[in-house]
Amino acid sequence: MKRVLTLLALGVILVTGIYAANYAFNNIPDAYDGHLDVVALEEDPTNYDVTGADGVADIIIAQNLERTGAENNVAAVVFDFRGFDTLGESFILITSVVGSFVILSKVKNEKKEEDAA
Amino acid sequence: MKFKDGIKEKSIIIKCGADTFLPFSLVFALYVILTAPVGGGFQGGVLGAAAVLLLYLGYGYDVTKKSINPEILRINEACATTIYALLGFAGLIFGANFCRNVFYANGWLTGFVHDGTIGLMDYAVGYNVMTGVGFLLILMLGFLAPVEEAKKAEKKEDEQ
Numbered sequence: 001m002k003r004v005l006t007l008l009a010l011g012v013i014l015v016t017g018i019y020a021a022n023y024a025f026n027n028i029p030d031a032y033d034g035h036l037d038v039v040a041l042e043e044d045p046t047n048y049d050v051t052g053a054d055g056v057a058d059i060i061i062a063q064n065l066e067r068t069g070a071e072n073n074v075a076a077v078v079f080d081f082r083g084f085d086t087l088g089e090s091f092i093l094i095t096s097v098v099g100s101f102v103i104l105s106k107v108k109n110e111k112k113e114e115d116a117a
Numbered sequence: 118m119k120f121k122d123g124i125k126e127k128s129i130i131i132k133c134g135a136d137t138f139l140p141f142s143l144v145f146a147l148y149v150i151l152t153a154p155v156g157g158g159f160q161g162g163v164l165g166a167a168a169v170l171l172l173y174l175g176y177g178y179d180v181t182k183k184s185i186n187p188e189i190l191r192i193n194e195a196c197a198t199t200i201y202a203l204l205g206f207a208g209l210i211f212g213a214n215f216c217r218n219v220f221y222a223n224g225w226l227t228g229f230v231h232d233g234t235i236g237l238m239d240y241a242v243g244y245n246v247m248t249g250v251g252f253l254l255i256l257m258l259g260f261l262a263p264v265e266e267a268k269k270a271e272k273k274e275d276e277q
Contacts, residue, residue, distance in 0.1 A: 069221035070232050076218070079235035083205055083216020086242060089159075090198045093249040097194060100253060104260050111263055 127175060135175025143168055150243035158239040162246025169254045178262040181255065190252040197245035204238045 060073055070076040078086055149161030172181045208217030221233030
């Protein structure tokens with residue numbers, strides 16, 4: 001049963017991976033604003049026009065105020081564009097606190113029992 | 118300063134160093150957290166949690182546990198995570214997506230937090246990290262404490 005489930009999960013991962021690779025090969029992804037040509041940049045980086053900031057950096061620098069209303073770009077990235085990431089960080093912290101609390105308190109109790117015995 | 122029996126007296130140099138640097142480190146941590154729009158929540162929180170280590174170096178585990186209650190820290194950490202999530206939902210409630218910055222130019226709260234809710238979120242992250250890392254440090258130092266007590270007992274037995 002375990003082996004069947006493992007093979008099933010691996011098969012699902014393989015199929016979705018093949019689909020994603022095919023999709024990425026056929027539809028070359030553009031940047032968010034459509035200015036950045038990834039293929040041209042990779043083939044000839046020296047001739048590529050880099051006078052303006054491209055992609056996400058362009059969005060953040062040029063449109064930060066009207067999009068988020070924040071004065072500071074770094075704060076806008078950390079808490080607005082990537083707010084979920086920061087939420088995950090705090091969840092990591094609370095998970096580590098609870099996990100070490102459980103494990104270490106168990107070790108302490110075992111030591112006390114040994115001392116008593 | 119009086120100490121009860123069983124609490125080891127540390128060297129006076131370490132004690133004086135801890136006494137001198139603890140308030141400065143706490144003030145610096147609060148300064149880093151409160152310059153919120155630059156995004157110093159995590160770093161300031163870790164700086165504030167280092168005060169636990171200073172206390173431990175100066176006075177040992179028992180005094181640390183007496184002066185900072187780990188249970189209160191644990192509860193506060195959960196509160197801080199909840200506050201962050203609620204501030205994220207504020208963007209959802211007031212007509213945008215999750216974690217969107219709101220209240221920045223509406224006239225409400227603008228004198229207090231001129232960067233909108235992301236400044237408050239930064240405070241929440243600083244609160245979260247300060248309490249969480251402080252609790253972790255106290256827990257791990259408490260794991261070290263029985264070993265020290267056992268060593269002390271061995272030394273006493275050897276002397277006798």
